[in-house]
Amino acid sequence: MRAARCTTYGPPGDLTVAHLDDPEPGPGEVLVRVHAAAVNFPDVLIVANRYQVPAPLPFTPGSEFAGTVAALGPGVTGPPVGTPVAGAVLTGAFAEQVVVPAASLRGIPEGLDMVHAAAFHVTYATAYHSLVTVAGGTEGEWAVVLGAAGGVGTAAVDIGTRLGLRVIAAASSEERLTVARKLGAAGGVDYVREDLKARIRELSGEGAHLAIDPVGGRYAEAALRGLRRGGRFVTVGYADGEIPRIPLNLVLLKDLVVRGFEIRTVRQYAPDAVAEADRTLARLVREGMRPLVSRVHPLDDVAAALTDVAERRTTGKVVLDLERG
Structure with a gap:
């Protein structure tokens, strides 16, 4: 072979x-x-x-x-x-x-x-579990997706929109934001040229309910600061090549939840959530998701x-x- x-x-x-x-x-x-x-x-x-x-x-x-x-x-x-x-x-x-x-x-x-x-499977399961299993995202909530034109990012925008979340796509250029908008993003932030925290708050009002980060690097903290009190931040990967160092006083002062998700082990510790994800994703595919x-x-x-x-x-x-x- x-x-x-x-x-x-x-x-x-x-x-x-x-x-x-x-x-x-x-x-x-x-x-x-x-x-x-x-x-x-x-x-x-x-x-x-x-x-x-x-x-x-x-x-x-x-x-x-x-x-x-x-x-x-x-x-x-x-x-x-x-x-x-x-x-x-x-x-x-x-x-x-x-x-x-x-x-x-x-x-x-x-x-x-x-x-x-x-x-x-890898990107769509990662996106689903990050948004729903880990972050607990529900219909009507504001969700920030970093790296919104990448593999996990486009999947998160796609799934989040179909499940009724209001997705703020964050990406490195207007061209990449156009990709996310075509998938249903309610708003976009060019985090190279715009203030990510300020734009998240401008688009969502009080701040986003949750953020999904498959990128890492310097934009993670800005996204965290763009969350409202009690918001949830899920770290998924570090495509930027830099693992961010989050000031824990931000977590304390705003009562934030910071969690991680890793696709390789989810079947071991959350089999019921995996079964639910499989059912939901199969339904969305039948409805036209690709x-x-x-x-x-x-x-x-x-x-x-x-x-x-x-x-x-x-x-x-x-x-x-x-x-x-």
């Missing part, structure tokens, strides 16, 4: 595509023929050895995929060969085949093709695709189509 390979830690431009032996599923595992794999910012961090969980060299990067079941390992009774599935792994998705634990696979919501299925996929590349373009994501030249999601030559 063909697969992207990382042989030295560093920039994504160093990735190559190589021929490897076809993998075989072991006990409890499933072999999946990968049709499409999404590019996520953590993939960039893993390739650079800057992620919280290291990947030993050499390895095939890629964490999110959609495809069909090709073979079952010993002791596995399903899903049957040929079943469309989606899944997430730490590494291994940027390949024509991947072996994963059977329990980690999930069905593809009705209405999604393989490209959109690959782009769906992830924003801005670019689709063949596997041979993997280095360029990751570089574009690393340098923030994209909006929504970037996907590798393993069926394209």
